[in-house]
Amino acid sequence: MRKIYLTVDINVNDDFFKEMTGLEKLNFGDILMDADYKDVWYDRGKIVADTILKTQADILIGYAVQTPKDIESLLKKISLNGLFISSVYLGNRKRxxxxxAEYQKKYKDHTNWLHYTPEDIAEMYDKNLAELKEELTLNNILIVFI
Structure with a gap:
């Protein structure tokens, strides 16, 4: 059975993945560079699913999903072909x-141009992470924090 690994906001070139050999590694941005997609943010799950279906090898896709909707549309499409997600890698609290901290520095330096406070960003991130974890858990997908 093919192995399908996805990440949320982690680059496939991260040191953690160096020992994962024998699989195709792509970041979501690489996928977009290879094709002409419209309404990217609304079809993210479908775009990732199309890439998985085109690839016969084990695959690791960085920045693959961002929302529960991405996961839903991705699973809907790949499950029709008998495929499933092996695991999803999420950044740990340290990451x-x-x-x-980097955003806080930018906010301090550029308050006039940034619309969200660091507190707003932290709140949005925590809410989105909780929703993602819930969706992954409901679909029996292994979550790995790195």
């Missing part, structure tokens, strides 16, 4: 804290 998120580093991203938030």
């Amino acid at each position: 998120w804290d580093a991203i938030l």
